[in-house]
Amino acid sequence: MKEQLESLRNEALEQVNSAEDLKSLQDLRVKYLGKKGPITEVLRGMGKLSKEERPVIGQLANEVREAIESAIKDKQEHLELEKIKAQLAEESIDVTLPGRPVQSANHHPLTAVIEEIEDLFIGLGFSIAEGPEVENDYYNFEALNLPKDHPARDMQDSFYITEEILLRTHTSPNQARVMEAHKGKGPVKIICPGKVYRRDTDDATHSHQFMQIEGLYVDKNVRLSDLKGILTVFAKEMFGEDRQIRLRPSYFPFTEPSVEMDISCFHCSGSGCSVCKKTGWIEILGAGMVHPHVLEMSGFDPKVYTGFAFGMGPERIAMLKYGINDIRHFYNNDVRFLKQFKRA
Amino acid sequence: MLVSYNWLKDYVDLSGVSPEELADKITKAGIEVEHVHKLGEGIKDVVVGYVKSCSQHPNADKLNVCQVDLGSEEAQIVCGAPNVAAGQKVAVAKVGAVLPGNFKIKKAKLRGEVSEGMICSLEELGIDGKLVPKEYQNGIYVFGDDAVVGEDALPYLNLDDYVLELDILPNSAHCLNMIGVAYEVAAILNRSVNLPDPAVEEDQTLAEQKIKVSVEAADAAPYYGARVIENIRIEPSPRWMQNRLIAAGIRPINNIVDITNYVLLEYGQPLHAFDYDHLGSKQILVRYAQDNEQMTTLDDEERTLQSSDLVITNGKQPVALAGVMGGADSEIADETQTVLLEAAVFDALSVRRTSSRLQLRTDASQRYEKGIDRNRVVPAANRAAALMQSIAGAKVLKGIVEQGEREVAPHTIDMPWTKINDVLGTTLEADEIASLLQRLNFNANIAGEMLHVEVPPRRPDVTIPEDIVEEAGRIYGYDHVPATLPEGESTRGKLTSYQKKRRMVQRYFEGIGLYQAVTYSLTTKEKAQQLTIQAQSEDQLVELSMPMSEERSTLRMSIVPELLDVVRYHMNRQIPNLKLYEIGKVFTAKQKPLTDLPLETEHAAGALTGLENIQSWEGRQQPVDFYSVKGILEGLFEKLGVLDNVKFTPAERDLLHPGRTADISLNGSAIGYLGQLHPSVQKEKDLNDTYVFEINLQALLEENVPETTYRDLPRYPSVTRDIALVVDESVQAGDLHDIIREAGGSLLIDIKLFDVYQGEHLEEGKKSLAFSLQYLDPNKTLTDKEVNKVHENILNACQERAGAVLRN
Numbered sequence A: 001m002k003e004q005l006e007s008l009r010n011e012a013l014e015q016v017n018s019a020e021d022l023k024s025l026q027d028l029r030v031k032y033l034g035k036k037g038p039i040t041e042v043l044r045g046m047g048k049l050s051k052e053e054r055p056v057i058g059q060l061a062n063e064v065r066e067a068i069e070s071a072i073k074d075k076q077e078h079l080e081l082e083k084i085k086a087q088l089a090e091e092s093i094d095v096t097l098p099g100r101p102v103q104s105a106n107h108h109p110l111t112a113v114i115e116e117i118e119d120l121f122i123g124l125g126f127s128i129a130e131g132p133e134v135e136n137d138y139y140n141f142e143a144l145n146l147p148k149d150h151p152a153r154d155m156q157d158s159f160y161i162t163e164e165i166l167l168r169t170h171t172s173p174n175q176a177r178v179m180e181a182h183k184g185k186g187p188v189k190i191i192c193p194g195k196v197y198r199r200d201t202d203d204a205t206h207s208h209q210f211m212q213i214e215g216l217y218v219d220k221n222v223r224l225s226d227l228k229g230i231l232t233v234f235a236k237e238m239f240g241e242d243r244q245i246r247l248r249p250s251y252f253p254f255t256e257p258s259v260e261m262d263i264s265c266f267h268c269s270g271s272g273c274s275v276c277k278k279t280g281w282i283e284i285l286g287a288g289m290v291h292p293h294v295l296e297m298s299g300f301d302p303k304v305y306t307g308f309a310f311g312m313g314p315e316r317i318a319m320l321k322y323g324i325n326d327i328r329h330f331y332n333n334d335v336r337f338l339k340q341f342k343r344a
Numbered sequence B: 001m002l003v004s005y006n007w008l009k010d011y012v013d014l015s016g017v018s019p020e021e022l023a024d025k026i027t028k029a030g031i032e033v034e035h036v037h038k039l040g041e042g043i044k045d046v047v048v049g050y051v052k053s054c055s056q057h058p059n060a061d062k063l064n065v066c067q068v069d070l071g072s073e074e075a076q077i078v079c080g081a082p083n084v085a086a087g088q089k090v091a092v093a094k095v096g097a098v099l100p101g102n103f104k105i106k107k108a109k110l111r112g113e114v115s116e117g118m119i120c121s122l123e124e125l126g127i128d129g130k131l132v133p134k135e136y137q138n139g140i141y142v143f144g145d146d147a148v149v150g151e152d153a154l155p156y157l158n159l160d161d162y163v164l165e166l167d168i169l170p171n172s173a174h175c176l177n178m179i180g181v182a183y184e185v186a187a188i189l190n191r192s193v194n195l196p197d198p199a200v201e202e203d204q205t206l207a208e209q210k211i212k213v214s215v216e217a218a219d220a221a222p223y224y225g226a227r228v229i230e231n232i233r234i235e236p237s238p239r240w241m242q243n244r245l246i247a248a249g250i251r252p253i254n255n256i257v258d259i260t261n262y263v264l265l266e267y268g269q270p271l272h273a274f275d276y277d278h279l280g281s282k283q284i285l286v287r288y289a290q291d292n293e294q295m296t297t298l299d300d301e302e303r304t305l306q307s308s309d310l311v312i313t314n315g316k317q318p319v320a321l322a323g324v325m326g327g328a329d330s331e332i333a334d335e336t337q338t339v340l341l342e343a344a345v346f347d348a349l350s351v352r353r354t355s356s357r358l359q360l361r362t363d364a365s366q367r368y369e370k371g372i373d374r375n376r377v378v379p380a381a382n383r384a385a386a387l388m389q390s391i392a393g394a395k396v397l398k399g400i401v402e403q404g405e406r407e408v409a410p411h412t413i414d415m416p417w418t419k420i421n422d423v424l425g426t427t428l429e430a431d432e433i434a435s436l437l438q439r440l441n442f443n444a445n446i447a448g449e450m451l452h453v454e455v456p457p458r459r460p461d462v463t464i465p466e467d468i469v470e471e472a473g474r475i476y477g478y479d480h481v482p483a484t485l486p487e488g489e490s491t492r493g494k495l496t497s498y499q500k501k502r503r504m505v506q507r508y509f510e511g512i513g514l515y516q517a518v519t520y521s522l523t524t525k526e527k528a529q530q531l532t533i534q535a536q537s538e539d540q541l542v543e544l545s546m547p548m549s550e551e552r553s554t555l556r557m558s559i560v561p562e563l564l565d566v567v568r569y570h571m572n573r574q575i576p577n578l579k580l581y582e583i584g585k586v587f588t589a590k591q592k593p594l595t596d597l598p599l600e601t602e603h604a605a606g607a608l609t610g611l612e613n614i615q616s617w618e619g620r621q622q623p624v625d626f627y628s629v630k631g632i633l634e635g636l637f638e639k640l641g642v643l644d645n646v647k648f649t650p651a652e653r654d655l656l657h658p659g660r661t662a663d664i665s666l667n668g669s670a671i672g673y674l675g676q677l678h679p680s681v682q683k684e685k686d687l688n689d690t691y692v693f694e695i696n697l698q699a700l701l702e703e704n705v706p707e708t709t710y711r712d713l714p715r716y717p718s719v720t721r722d723i724a725l726v727v728d729e730s731v732q733a734g735d736l737h738d739i740i741r742e743a744g745g746s747l748l749i750d751i752k753l754f755d756v757y758q759g760e761h762l763e764e765g766k767k768s769l770a771f772s773l774q775y776l777d778p779n780k781t782l783t784d785k786e787v788n789k790v791h792e793n794i795l796n797a798c799q800e801r802a803g804a805v806l807r808n
């Protein structure tokens, strides 16, 4: 009986070792350790044994059972590991293949520039005022100190619909509208972005339709130095911390004094290059102190209130910022152009 | 305005200030110098030569062989100019010389004769052909006796000069003349101005015996003065004057015309010289024209006048358009002996009206329009008379025959001097302010708090205290103005709720792959009316009164037609996949002709064509279709909180596919459409399947939407039941959806259509729609019985109202 158990052990261990999958292992478990298995049988036949032999054989039978159990367990773990390995190998992919593209587009570059400027001025306490694109001659010109027959009207050849109604040539008419709505009481702090129209033949530098952003600040004791301060903040935010600004006297009918603002060239830092036409400075916008006639016509007392106004072209700013050389790109809407402003 | 640097030196000491530095200073003080032109640029080694002999070339009819003395040497030069002759002093480009355009002169043989240099015409020396005097237009230039043989020829021709090109804006008209520029430059450099001294030696004969002046329209001609000048010899003006006129961009004509132009440039006072003997009378009458009165101007154009045109007449016929142009009949000619010189002041507006109506802009009209210095009219007349005397050997008759005041008093401005600091943000002292203004030759005095300024009449642009602030500020220099931040009350800057929502809409479209386009608002009359949300009549079009082209003549009423042009642009460039949106205004007239501003409405529109997805290596290709666009819009409506109030209904619209178009309404009112372009339109425009939408964004964003409020998460489980219904294929899914929603009551919380089937196993003309219905009672767990009851209601309603049968 002892020999019988020993050979049983050897036979079982050999078979467990050579089992190739979990299924045959399970069969072996049933075969050797099951209720009808040989070990159970040995244990059942123990009654025939002598008193002395019984514990010896019993212990041996248990040892054999444990040995087989443990061998099966080890083998099982081993086979499971093998199975997972095989699965992983089968599931491997080329991780260098491109991902499935996600669709996302972006702002038109002009919208991007306008939004950036809007946010900058919102941070400075300004609101955004929008107005009609078709305007009364009164708001577009007269309320801005440009009576009929004023020579400066030549500077802005306009699209008229009737004698009194035209496409706005700038967004300033909205400043007059907002001031009127304030009924002579400041402060007024607005910027007015929007489309404007002038009788220009479209070419690389002209467009009959373009964007403008005008700003207005009317309050008691507003000074030209405040304009200089605000514009300095603007220049640094838009074109870099190192920018300096310069104000040059100029002429606009709606401001007095009037200035042009130049910024130090961001391309050559002032040493002179093609971007700044070798001057070290780039013309960015026109500005000035609101003309007393304009304040008065919009219901503000010029003895009590002063203000500044400025106006700039988002196209020009975008062209400078991104190095775009033809204004028509903005209105062609070539998607190969639009796509370049993903980060804008 | 072209300003000669050499000429300017007559009035202001420019020592130590180069032309470039001067240009920079003028620009910084407020008048932009657009260019500094260096005359004689690129010219080397051109000298004065003396033509000792000149004989015909043996082998060429039109060439001459000249022996030319160049001072230190002699050269044989072959010259083709018809006016070359022995005894002339000429400009010679020597062998080794360079002419404009990097044209190098080499020793050459012309038809067998050696030529060692070139005798130059003015054009060959870089002078614009339009400015070359008539006598030198077809040949070489000839110097006077004063030119020294062998010397550099350029200074004789003022080709060592610099010309500053000033951009004159309406407020800087005072710099449309040399004296004005001199005042400006003197103020900038803080130097003094030396004016010419126009003293005339008058003859004993009185001018008033020759001419009578009367002015009927004193409002438009506040001063009219005439001098009579006799014994004129018409000939070319001297070289110095020709040189200066050429530098200023004016072609020399003859001494008399040149003098009037020269004084115009110098004083800014337009003068007109009439041929006295051709005036047709001995009187000048200034009056308004009669309607349809005719006259021929100097340019030989027949002009039809109006009663608003001011004219100079001989008592009967017009002889000049006041301040604009003289008449052809009394033009200065070679035979002219006696000149009537007009020096007058005309009203700016009157000149402007006439010159712009006739589209006749002249040097004179330009200056009258922008305002002249009233007090310079008599000095200018005297300056011209003196020049005629010295240059043309003329006799100036005694006196100026005139009507009106010669001079006006300076305009005075009184203001607190501190206003300058208050507006500029500077801390100037009173005496500093006064001295800044005195640099401009303004008489400025401080008395206590007040500043008193006398503004000379040459500065009609300076009228109010703010103008004084500007003058003081610009001479002080804005570089010296500090940068400060406003000290007033602070305000809260923010976007309006509309602006916030609009930004959200932009980001939504872009987030799902639609690029933002910006197209033109002006379009053709035809396109303006296409694909509008609501039917529009022609009366609602907003049309320009004078469009630049038919292409941009009318304001758009919809955006989609413009986007279709963009789609076509891409098709032409083999870019078949495109997704675009645009937000912009459309315009509708409230009446015609327009008396009120048109209605402006903000729309959002889109155009999509090609693939829905971006193609990748997997090869998945999902084309854009109706439902991709509808999904985009539903997503938008959901984001704006209005999806439940929006309805899509089948529609037929011009240019769109009749079976693939839906109208969109919000709470029952039309707010847009979506659809595929009609196949025939696609074919005509050479487009692939293209889907478009246009919605009234303004209505959508202005819709009142309740604030977001949190709802408790369900504490009880929901029950989901699927239901597949077989209906006639004509039944719309949306109708069935509505029936289910209505019949489902409050327990039905969600309806999802998850399958649409037609074909095998189904009767012909039938389709099956499968919905997944979710039921929930927020207060308790639903029992099967309760769900069954509602579910049956739904089934019954579908049977009754849509003929639906449960699919087994």
Ligand SMILES: [Zn+2]
Binding pocket: A265, A266, A267, A268, A269, A270, A271, A272, A273, A274, A275, A276, A277, A278, A280, A281
């Ligand atoms: Zn630069």
